[in-house]
Amino acid sequence: MTTHALAGAVSADRWGADEALEELYAAHWRQLVRLAVLLVRDVGTAEEVAQDAFVAMHGRWGRLRDNDLALAYLRQAVVNRSRSVLRHRGVVDRHLRASAGLAPEAAPSSDAHALDADRRVAVLDALGQLPDRQREVLVLRHYLELSEAEIADALGIARGSVKSHASRGAAALRELLGDVWRDES
Amino acid sequence: MTDQLRELLSDAVGDVEPGYALDHIRARTTRSRRRWPYAAGGAALAIAASVTAFAVIGQDNTPTATDPGSTTSPSATTSATSIRPTEVYYVGDTPDGPRLYLERRMIQGDPFAAALDALTQTPLDPDYRTYWPAGSFAGADFAPSDNAVVQVSLADASLHDRPATMDPATAQMAIEQVVHTLHELVSSRVAVQFILDGNPIDQVLGVPTSEPLASGPVLDTLAHVSLNTPTEGLIVDNDSPLGVEGVGNSFEGNIVTRLQSTDGRDVIDPQPTIAGTYEDRLFPFNVTLDLSDVPPGDYVVVSQTDDPSGLGRFHTDTRNITVVD
Numbered sequence: 001m002t003t004h005a006l007a008g009a010v011s012a013d014r015w016g017a018d019e020a021l022e023e024l025y026a027a028h029w030r031q032l033v034r035l036a037v038l039l040v041r042d043v044g045t046a047e048e049v050a051q052d053a054f055v056a057m058h059g060r061w062g063r064l065r066d067n068d069l070a071l072a073y074l075r076q077a078v079v080n081r082s083r084s085v086l087r088h089r090g091v092v093d094r095h096l097r098a099s100a101g102l103a104p105e106a107a108p109s110s111d112a113h114a115l116d117a118d119r120r121v122a123v124l125d126a127l128g129q130l131p132d133r134q135r136e137v138l139v140l141r142h143y144l145e146l147s148e149a150e151i152a153d154a155l156g157i158a159r160g161s162v163k164s165h166a167s168r169g170a171a172a173l174r175e176l177l178g179d180v181w182r183d184e185s
Numbered sequence: 186m187t188d189q190l191r192e193l194l195s196d197a198v199g200d201v202e203p204g205y206a207l208d209h210i211r212a213r214t215t216r217s218r219r220r221w222p223y224a225a226g227g228a229a230l231a232i233a234a235s236v237t238a239f240a241v242i243g244q245d246n247t248p249t250a251t252d253p254g255s256t257t258s259p260s261a262t263t264s265a266t267s268i269r270p271t272e273v274y275y276v277g278d279t280p281d282g283p284r285l286y287l288e289r290r291m292i293q294g295d296p297f298a299a300a301l302d303a304l305t306q307t308p309l310d311p312d313y314r315t316y317w318p319a320g321s322f323a324g325a326d327f328a329p330s331d332n333a334v335v336q337v338s339l340a341d342a343s344l345h346d347r348p349a350t351m352d353p354a355t356a357q358m359a360i361e362q363v364v365h366t367l368h369e370l371v372s373s374r375v376a377v378q379f380i381l382d383g384n385p386i387d388q389v390l391g392v393p394t395s396e397p398l399a400s401g402p403v404l405d406t407l408a409h410v411s412l413n414t415p416t417e418g419l420i421v422d423n424d425s426p427l428g429v430e431g432v433g434n435s436f437e438g439n440i441v442t443r444l445q446s447t448d449g450r451d452v453i454d455p456q457p458t459i460a461g462t463y464e465d466r467l468f469p470f471n472v473t474l475d476l477s478d479v480p481p482g483d484y485v486v487v488s489q490t491d492d493p494s495g496l497g498r499f500h501t502d503t504r505n506i507t508v509v510d
Contacts, residue, residue: 017214018211018214021207021210021211021214022207025206025207025210029203029206029207030201030202030203033201033203034198034201034203037198037201038194038197038198042268042269043201043203044268044269045268045269045270046201046203047203047204047206048269048270050203050206051206051209051210051213054206054210055210055213055214056428056471058210058214059214059471080425080428084414084415084416084419087419087420088291088416088419116196119193119196119197120196120197120198120199120200123193123194123196123197124197127197138190138194139194142190142191142194143191143194143195143198145191155424156422156424156425157424170190173190177193180193181189181193
């Protein structure tokens, strides 16, 4: 990045932040929304989470000034905001379902055309049942394909914890997915 | 196994095509592009897009319906059961009397009915209150033939008169709760018409409502500091810094944020930030609190405006949070 050369000039900082925003949006918007979907499930919420992350990254650009650091920050922001949303939603969701008398989600269809959709639903459902850290580690490891060190940095946990969350998470997911997992192998 | 997991995860979101959002994000990062006293959340705009696309034509002070920022993914608007956030305005106390604070609430189904229903629910923040009892509203309509007026239907005539226990300023705030919450929902300062049984009602809580209502001046209506994050009751890991974000308007733009123990001692030195001042709107601010030396426990995030008069007339917003290891 050439923005290092511009350090110190306030106007250059702002120019750099706007440029970086556009560049990072073009390159990573879709993947970051998808990352958030794996974490929070709902697409509308995921877009909100990813937008918040980009806004936060823009505000922090003066301290980042590097696309790689900014991308790491974006991923971290998506994970942290997703976790906040989930904690908040736990309360709201139960309230909404109780007050609206909503039926639980429909059982997966056995229609052959719906099998792909069913599998996606099953995977997202299963992810949703994992503890936060296991879900986060699995998604960063296997969806973003980050290294253990990168995940440890992103989540602010020790590398050893990354390893144990990853193995426990994978085992739990396998258990939850049952047939879906086996069908795939 | 690892490869299979990668395939399962990629496949699970492989059909997610998010909507175009760069203009929304730019609008939230560039003050001069903001049209509203606060930065609306993306999902609230997503709801607005489905409504304003046909509704705001002819309204001279609203964003244009063709604003590319209104583009959104079908998945965000077509799923009737998806849960999405919007900002709801509740009432809290300030040295200048009751003012509105915003609180992000998750809504589901018809956004108008859900947002109005949220107005009748107890706020998450115990410092806030609402003046609208359960069952106040019968719904809301927003259609092109109404010339961009949101019609809010009252359930019955019980709210026609101001209760003896409510002063006129409070009644006015109750009306502003509805107007501001709907503005947030449609991302536009549309007029709001209260109706009963299909006809305009002459007053609500004693406030004249024969004509469609606009919102009052921002600084006379909204609290001068209001926190978006953290949310009330948030559990945070002290490994991660805590981002505090809100909107405010303060002398020389100064807003100070501190983390206090539940008995009112500062746990982290007060952190100054600059929002804005002078204009009749609120400016976004944010500050990051380093929690790495904060032991687990319950704390209060306090953001406060500056008062050059020395009379201690601060506007304050607080959030209770729990810090864990």
